[in-house]
Amino acid sequence: MAGVRQFNEDEVIATALDVFWRKGLRDATMQDLAAATGVQRGSLYNAYGDKEAIFLRAFDQYTGQFLEAAGYALDHADAATALRNFFDMIIVNMTDGSPARGCLTTRTALDAAISSTEVRQRVQDVLGRLEQLIGKTLSAAHGRRRGADANRLARVIVTFTRGLAVMERAGYSRKQLRESAATFVDAVAGV
Amino acid sequence: MAGVRQFNEDEVIATALDVFWRKGLRDATMQDLAAATGVQRGSLYNAYGDKEAIFLRAFDQYTGQFLEAAGYALDHADAATALRNFFDMIIVNMTDGSPARGCLTTRTALDAAISSTEVRQRVQDVLGRLEQLIGKTLSAAHGRRRGADANRLARVIVTFTRGLAVMERAGYSRKQLRESAATFVDAVAGV
DNA sequence: GTCAATCTTGACGATGATGTCAAGAATGAT
DNA sequence: ATCATTCTTGACATCATCGTCAAGATTGAC
Numbered sequence: 001m002a003g004v005r006q007f008n009e010d011e012v013i014a015t016a017l018d019v020f021w022r023k024g025l026r027d028a029t030m031q032d033l034a035a036a037t038g039v040q041r042g043s044l045y046n047a048y049g050d051k052e053a054i055f056l057r058a059f060d061q062y063t064g065q066f067l068e069a070a071g072y073a074l075d076h077a078d079a080a081t082a083l084r085n086f087f088d089m090i091i092v093n094m095t096d097g098s099p100a101r102g103c104l105t106t107r108t109a110l111d112a113a114i115s116s117t118e119v120r121q122r123v124q125d126v127l128g129r130l131e132q133l134i135g136k137t138l139s140a141a142h143g144r145r146r147g148a149d150a151n152r153l154a155r156v157i158v159t160f161t162r163g164l165a166v167m168e169r170a171g172y173s174r175k176q177l178r179e180s181a182a183t184f185v186d187a188v189a190g191v
Numbered sequence: 192m193a194g195v196r197q198f199n200e201d202e203v204i205a206t207a208l209d210v211f212w213r214k215g216l217r218d219a220t221m222q223d224l225a226a227a228t229g230v231q232r233g234s235l236y237n238a239y240g241d242k243e244a245i246f247l248r249a250f251d252q253y254t255g256q257f258l259e260a261a262g263y264a265l266d267h268a269d270a271a272t273a274l275r276n277f278f279d280m281i282i283v284n285m286t287d288g289s290p291a292r293g294c295l296t297t298r299t300a301l302d303a304a305i306s307s308t309e310v311r312q313r314v315q316d317v318l319g320r321l322e323q324l325i326g327k328t329l330s331a332a333h334g335r336r337r338g339a340d341a342n343r344l345a346r347v348i349v350t351f352t353r354g355l356a357v358m359e360r361a362g363y364s365r366k367q368l369r370e371s372a373a374t375f376v377d378a379v380a381g382v
Numbered sequence: 383g384t385c386a387a388t389c390t391t392g393a394c395g396a397t398g399a400t401g402t403c404a405a406g407a408a409t410g411a412t
Numbered sequence: 413a414t415c416a417t418t419c420t421t422g423a424c425a426t427c428a429t430c431g432t433c434a435a436g437a438t439t440g441a442c
Contacts, residue, residue: 004439005389026217029429043390045431109361110301123361152374159371160347162361163354170300170314170353180350183343188378195409196419220399234420236401 005047012037012044017058021101025055025119026111052116059119062104063126066093071133079141080189083157086134087181090161095174103165131158153188160184196238203228203235208249212292216246216310217302243307250310253295254317257284262324270332271380274348277325278372281352286365294356322349344379351375 015037019028030051034041048054073089076082094103109123135154164177172180206228210219221242225232239245264280267273285294300314326345333341355368363371 030431031429040391041430042392042432046389050431106357107301109357110298120362127358127361152370153378155367155371156351156375156378159354159358159375160351161354162357163350163352166297166300166353166357167318167350170318171311176346179343180347184347184350184379187344187347188375221401222399231421232400233402233422237419241401 006043007037007039009047012039013054013057013061016054017062020055020058021062021104022097024107024111025052028055052119056118056122059104059108059122063122063129066105067126067129067133069093070130074133074137076137077141079138080185082137082141083185083189084182087161087164087185088178091164091168091174091177091181094165094168095177100168102169103162106162106165107169109162127158127162130161131155134158156188160188197234198228198230200238203230204245204248204252207245208253211246211249212253212295213288215298215302216243243310247309247313250295250299250313254313254320257296258317258320258324260284261321265324265328267328268332270329271376273328273332274376274380275373278352278355278376279369282355282365282368282372285356285359286368291359293360294353297353297356298360300353318349318353321352322346325349347379351379 016033019032019036022028023032028051030041030044033039033044033051033054037044039047044054048057069089070086073085074082076085090103094100105123105126108119111119131151131154134157135151138150138153160181164181167180168177207224210223210227213219214223219242221232221235224230224235224242224245228235230238235245239248260280261277264276265273267276281294285291296314296317299310302310322342322345325348326342329341329344351372355372358371359368
């Protein structure tokens with residue numbers, strides 16, 4: 001069994017994403033990845049180099065899915081509806097699984113195991129892109145809220161989503177998160 | 192040099208707090224604590240049992256300081272002023288030091304190294320108390336905003352503070368955090 | 383069919399952390 | 413002054429993880 005790669009890379013990365021999501025970059029070990037993927041540790045090292053390289057691939061896959069879902073949820077003419085959809089989506093996203101997996105981006109941002117700048121950069125990228133996505137939705141919806149205004153508000157909204165992720169980790173239930181998000185949207189979106 | 196404790200417990204805990212704040216519960220090792228406090232590892236084990244016990248003491252010290260400062264900052268008749276003070280305080284709190292230490296509570300909430308329920312419980316306690324503190328401020332300031340309304344908003348505000356802590360970790364500057372907080376207060380407090 | 387390339391496998395060494403312990407030392411009580 | 417108590421110290425055993433590597437195996441190209 002050798003000579004050519006014995007595993008499907010996409011599957012391995014998808015499985016690795018699941019492991020990282022459940023355990024976090026720091027706590028997931030190469031052994032965890034090997035066990036979950038069925039690929040030996042040595043093969044993983046041979047194929048990817050190290051854990052962080054695997055993480056980066058998995059994280060890219062994750063952000064792709066996430067931003068796509070966010071864009072879809074936000075795609076409504078009415079800003080309030082868009083935001084409600086969006087919050088529903090991310091709350092389900094972070095409270096899914098048992099135990100809940102939480103938000104991978106937030107967890108990664110807080111993970112001190114970040115020696116390389118690369119990981120940090122990716123986190124900033126997602127947050128920045130999310131901010132832009134939301135900013136566009138806001139300026140498109142409310143003609144009166146344009147430019148700097150929408151951008152500032154977009155950042156506030158992104159910040160709030162990070163807060164929800166922390167609250168989830170602190171033990172708040174999906175229902176509680178939803179209530180907070182609803183209150184937030186009502187207050188901020190000025191609906 | 193023995194027979195009686197050779198170190199000042201308060202000083203040791205204060206120093207330990209500094210270490211935990213900079214490195215996090217997970218990443219701070221007993222060796223780090225020993226080096227920072229000047230107390231040998233063995234003595235620390237003898238005196239406290241294990242790392243988590245030391246952390247709990249340090250964290251209690253931290254939350255005491257933090258909630259006191261929060262209460263002081265929030266002690267204003269005008270809700271908007273109270274909130275602005277409060278956000279100023281926590282933003283300085285989390286961006287202080289070089290590199291910035293971030294928010295210990297948030298970091299701890301995300302730290303997966305939490306096997307014991309105790310740590311998690313303390314985190315929930317701080318957040319809960321903070322929520323109450325803010326709730327009181329809100330109901331006291333705005334007569335029209337009472338009961339459930341103030342409580343819901345208080346939780347939204349606590350959530351937002353957690354978001355700021357994450358954004359700080361993601362690399363946002365003190366200035367950026369302040370801008371977001373200001374936008375948030377303007378929008379939410381309905382000032 | 384042969385061979386070079388490359389993947390797989392299991393073992394190895396290094397490292398860093400945890401928690402324990404026995405021996406030594408100094409204090410406070412009697 | 414003596415002694416039990418208790419702290420300190422350094423060493424020890426254990427464990428988990430990382431990253432490397434040589435040997436074996438298999439494939440695809442020629």
